[in-house]
Amino acid sequence: MQLRSGRRHGPARPPAPGGQRRHGRPPRCPEAAGGGGVEEDRISSLPDDLILAVLVRLGCVEEAALTSVLARRWRGLWTQLPELVFVDWTCLKLRSIEAALAQVTRPALDSLCIALELDGEAGGRVSSLLRDVGERLSPKEVSIFLQGMVEGEDINLPCFRTTTYLDLCQNGVDLALPPPGSKFEALTQLVLDAWTISFADLIPMCPSLRHLDVTDLMFGEVTVHSTSLEKLNVTSAKGEDGLWLFDISAPLLKEASFDIKAVPDLSVSFAAPMVKKFSWSCEFDFEDDDIDAVGLPCMRLSSLDYSMRRGVRQLCLRIVYLASSNEAGDFTSKRGGERSSAQDYQVLGKMWV
Structure with a gap:
């Protein structure tokens, strides 16, 4: 049987021929051999730092706490x-995480990961938990996944002043930024998932930020003005409305990658004179009655892909078309002699430059 640790659990192996001891089993110490056959507990005799290194590799606070039953x-x-990793197969409840964090005695953490399932708890209660984590435990790396719903006020995101890496994912939960003038002073890498807050308010709070990674963007604008940023990745959420504003100003930016969905009248401003590696993939979001927004009648620019790597530039335009019917505003395409709906766009071709 395969265990979660990857080891296999099965019947005991047969004894070695001749009564010889098989390798892999520690020998019994002389004192134990003459005193009732009790073997020496070598693991418990290890120093605390080494035992803690073993517990960290369990990957979950709950499982690490269960080892307390092994020995005093x-x-x-x-x-x-x-x-500290508060993650199971499903998110944990707020009360469980509160109880566990109250027992933590270490003054500063290297890493903290929390996956929190909210079921109508007060937003202020969650805000208090996050604020206590930042002030009392001073984690260097923080990963927070929030899903569900809260009652009352939004959850306030504290300034993790000692944190260099911050990963935030909000699934149906609204976050409020710290007050104006607050700073994430040590933050160098920021990962945002399903983000719904304006970057224009967040990025100025991160004066040392070098790497920004945004996935499943759920906000209509991307405004990033940073004098320290060196790497930027942005991916739009599937099924969401397209971006209408894209404004980047980063004099030290060296690498950028964008995979976005945009409205036809997308406004773009990109100022990054130091960029060396660049990738842009943009799919335009059209309404059925907006056929002439980009391109010729019955033809439109569906997507634009541009990349630059090691001085080589490549541009790909994807064009789609529809054949108009006898009624204005009703566009159809022929497929096998039968008419299909206007959503069945056909690819006219791709142009590479």
Whole structure:
């Protein structure tokens, strides 16, 4: 049987021929051999730092805490873990995480990961938990996944002043930024998933930011003005409305990648004189009655892909068309002699430059 750790659990192996000891089993110490056959507990005799390194590799605070039943020596060791991961197969409840964090004794964490399932809890209660984490535990790396719903006020995102890496994912949960003038002073890498807050308000709070990664963007504009940013990745969420504003000003930016969905009248401003690696993929979001927004009648620019790597530039335009019917505003295409709906656009061709 395969265990979660990857080891296999099965019947015991047969004894070695001649009564010889098989390799892999530690020898019994002389004192134990003459005193009732009790073997030495070598694991518990290890230093705390080494045991903590073992517990960290369990990948979950809950499993690390369960090791307290192994021996008195292990009791409470999990509260000194340098890395705390509150993630199971499903998100954990707020009360469980609050109870566990209250027992943590380590003054500063290397890493903290929380996946929180919210079921109508007060937003202020979640805000208090996050604020306590930032002030009391001073984590260097923070990953927070929030899903569900809260009652009352939005969840306030605190300034994690000692955090260099921050990963935020909000699934149906609204976050409020810290007050104007607040700073994420040490933050160098920021990862945002399903983000719904204006970048124009967030980025100025990160004076040392070098890497910004945005996935499943759910906001209509991207405004990034940063004097420290060196790498930028932005991906729009599938099924969401297209972007209408794209404004980038980053004098130190060296690498940028964009995979976005945009409205036909997208406004773009891109100022990055130091960029060396660039990729742009844009799919335009058209209404059925907006056939002439980009391109000729019955023809439109569906997507634009541009890339630059090692001085080589490549541009690809994807054109689609519809054949108009006898009624204005009703466009159809022929397929096998039968008319189909206007949503069945056909690819006219691709042009590479």
